[in-house]
Amino acid sequence: MRRVSPVTTFGRALRDQWYLDPDVTYLNHGTVGAPPRAVIAEQFRLMEEIERHPARFMLRELADTTGEATEPSRLRQAAAQVAPFVGVQPDDLLFVDNITTGANSVLRSFPFRTGDEIVVTSLGYGGITLAATYAARSNGCDLRTIDLPGPGAAPHEYVERIEAGLRPESRMIVVDHLAANSALVLPIREIAEVCHRNGTLVLADGAHVPGNIALDIESLGVDWYTGNLHKWAWTPRSSGVLWAAPEHRDVLHPAVISWGLDHGLTAEFDLLGTRDPTAHLTAPFAIELLHSYGEGAVMSYNHQLAWWSGQYLSDAWGTPFATPEEMIGAMVSVRLPERFGSSADDATRLRDELDRRNIEVPVTAHPDGLTVRVSAQVYCDRDDIEHLAETVTELG
Numbered sequence: 001m002r003r004v005s006p007v008t009t010f011g012r013a014l015r016d017q018w019y020l021d022p023d024v025t026y027l028n029h030g031t032v033g034a035p036p037r038a039v040i041a042e043q044f045r046l047m048e049e050i051e052r053h054p055a056r057f058m059l060r061e062l063a064d065t066t067g068e069a070t071e072p073s074r075l076r077q078a079a080a081q082v083a084p085f086v087g088v089q090p091d092d093l094l095f096v097d098n099i100t101t102g103a104n105s106v107l108r109s110f111p112f113r114t115g116d117e118i119v120v121t122s123l124g125y126g127g128i129t130l131a132a133t134y135a136a137r138s139n140g141c142d143l144r145t146i147d148l149p150g151p152g153a154a155p156h157e158y159v160e161r162i163e164a165g166l167r168p169e170s171r172m173i174v175v176d177h178l179a180a181n182s183a184l185v186l187p188i189r190e191i192a193e194v195c196h197r198n199g200t201l202v203l204a205d206g207a208h209v210p211g212n213i214a215l216d217i218e219s220l221g222v223d224w225y226t227g228n229l230h231k232w233a234w235t236p237r238s239s240g241v242l243w244a245a246p247e248h249r250d251v252l253h254p255a256v257i258s259w260g261l262d263h264g265l266t267a268e269f270d271l272l273g274t275r276d277p278t279a280h281l282t283a284p285f286a287i288e289l290l291h292s293y294g295e296g297a298v299m300s301y302n303h304q305l306a307w308w309s310g311q312y313l314s315d316a317w318g319t320p321f322a323t324p325e326e327m328i329g330a331m332v333s334v335r336l337p338e339r340f341g342s343s344a345d346d347a348t349r350l351r352d353e354l355d356r357r358n359i360e361v362p363v364t365a366h367p368d369g370l371t372v373r374v375s376a377q378v379y380c381d382r383d384d385i386e387h388l389a390e391t392v393t394e395l396g
Contacts (some may be wrong), residue, residue, distance in 0.1 A: 010301045011381035018379055025384045027361040029333050029375040030180075030208055032237060034228040035286060042285040043236045046278045062277055063270035064269050065259040074281060077268045081284035086227065086241055087216030090251055094242040094269040095280045099207040101255060102226030102242035103128050103174065104201050106271075107135035109253040114140035119200070121162070122147045123179040123186075128205055132174050143172070148232035150366070152322035163194040170200045177206040177220075177227075180215070181364050183306075183331035183373050184323070185213060188344045192221040201248075206233060210241070211290060213299060213329040218242050224248065232280065232330065234286040239279040242269070302330035305376035309385045310334055314375070316389040330377070336363070336370040337395055346370060350395070357391055 005235055009224040015300040017036050020026050026034070057074075064073045072080065077176075096102040112118070118130045118136045124147055129145075146165035148158055162175070173195055177188045192202045204222040209215050211232030217225045226242045230233035244252050249265055258266030273310045290298060310332040314321030319335035340350050347365040354361060362373045372392075374385065 010298075012380040014379045014380065020379070021358075023358055025359045025361075025387050027359070027374045027376075027380065027388060029377040029380075030183075030212075030231055030373070031191045031362065031375075032230070033228070034233070034377075035230070035234050035236050036289060038289055039234055039236060039282060039286045041260065041279045043282040043381060046281050047276075050278070058277075063260075063267070065263060065271050065367045067094060067263040069268050073270065075277065076279050078284050079266075081258075082229070082241065082287060085215075085233070085287050086210055086243075087218050088241075089218075091266065092243055093266060094244075096226065096240045096242045096254075098230070098238045098268065099125075099205060099226050099228050100127050100131065101303065102240055103118065103203065103205065104131050105252065106224045106226070106241060106244070107131050107174075107321050108138075108170065109251055110135075110248075111251055112136075112141050112171060115169060116274065117140045117167060117169045118143050119166065119173040120145050120172050121173075121175055123176055123184065124174060124183055125176070125180045125205060125207065128174060128394035142169070144170075146173075151182055151184060151327075152320070154192075154324060155327060158186050159190045159194055162191055163198070165199040166195065166200055170195075170198060172201045172203060172223075174203045174205060176328055177204050177210040177225075178331075180208060181332045181333070181362075181371075181373065183208075183328065185191045185327045185329050188222065189220050196221070207240075208329070208331065211299075212302070212331070224252075229283050229286070233283070234290055235283045236279040236286075239283055293378065298365055299330070301378055302376040303328065303381070305331050305380060305385075306332040306374065308382065309374045309376065310329070312382075312385055313372070313389055327368050331373055333364075333371045333373045336372060336392065337396055338369055340370050342367060342369050354388075354391065359388055359391055363387060 003220045062074050083090040118132050118141050120132050128217045133143055137287055146162055148161055178185050188204055195202050202222040203224045206225055206227030210227045210229055223245050229239040230237045254269050256272040258272050307328050310321050313334040317337050344365045347363040347370050351363040364371050
């Protein structure tokens with residue numbers, strides 16, 4: 001694995017370490033990630049290694065589908081290096097393509113009973129809510145949504161709203177650790193506690209968490225946790241992880257069944273048929289690169305830039321901003337001026353206009369207006385935020 005030099009200065013000076021178009025103000029790192037050049041180079045190196053002897057690499061070295069190998073497979077070696085980063089034991093870390101794959105694995109293998117209730121929240125990501133919808137439909141369950149506050153409420157209000165919304169038949173809740181559109185870091189440990197008191201199992205959606213905020217999955221008290229590595233952990237697309245509490249592992253299976261069936265979880269999840277494994281295998285290098293920049297320094301810089309951005313943009317646009325700092329990681333959602341409208345068409349129109357002006361930032365519609373979600377990454381700085389503020393003001 002190639003070594004990298006330590007980095008001490010963050011901001012625009014780092015932009016050439018990424019392939020991002022230098023003419024674009026890129027404030028959307030969270031959507032699909034953006035791996036640094038060095039990570040892409042490592043992935044290409046692995047691709048070339050595979051192509052020197054594809055059969056040996058893919059069929060004999062990549063995965064152990066019998067559970068009988070005497071040496072760790074390539075994927076298990078990668079898992080051993082990724083596991084401490086997310087706070088799990090190496091043998092308990094399962095690679096999945098993304099959080100959607102991880103959530104589907106849980107929802108489609110869990111033994112729901114007719115009459116059970118699957119609970120989602122109003123802050124949930126649409127694709128995951130649809131996966132829960134399908135699981136409920138397939139198992140004769142009810143699906144119910146608990147309405148949660150938007151940005152501005154205190155952490156305890158989310159816990160209380162969920163606790164009040166649970167019913168005796170609420171078998172499982174799918175809840176975000178860091179909600180995608182609102183960018184809110186929810187108090188997942190406290191949420192899990194009130195859910196378990198009700199007998200409700202917790203599937204945590206941590207799509208935006210690894211690399212965004214510090215993560216120790218085993219300490220959260222959830223039943224399942226799934227997150228992406230390709231968003232904030234600088235890993236190539238697409239790579240994610242799934243973890244299950246010990247009492248749920250016997251019934252957990254991947255959404256695609258292949259040669260590993262009945263040979264243990266890692267055997268089942270590590271080989272789902274022929275596919276490109278290099279994103280997973282590059283994850284240890286990406287995490288080492290993040291460590292070389294100073295993992296804590298990166299998270300602190302991103303958080304401080306996001307927190308400042310929320311206050312600066314709201315002041316510039318004259319819109320309210322009351323999100324508690326503890327609920328902000330490396331992203332922040334900010335209300336746009338009322339004159340831009342509130343419909344999905346209004347959001348698309350503004351996003352497209354910003355795109356034409358070389359600013360990439362998500363715009364989301366809500367009943368009471370539009371918001372932008374700013375992602376702060378080490379290649380961004382305050383100049384990018386000020387440019388966004390000025391451009392939106394000019395458009396008004």
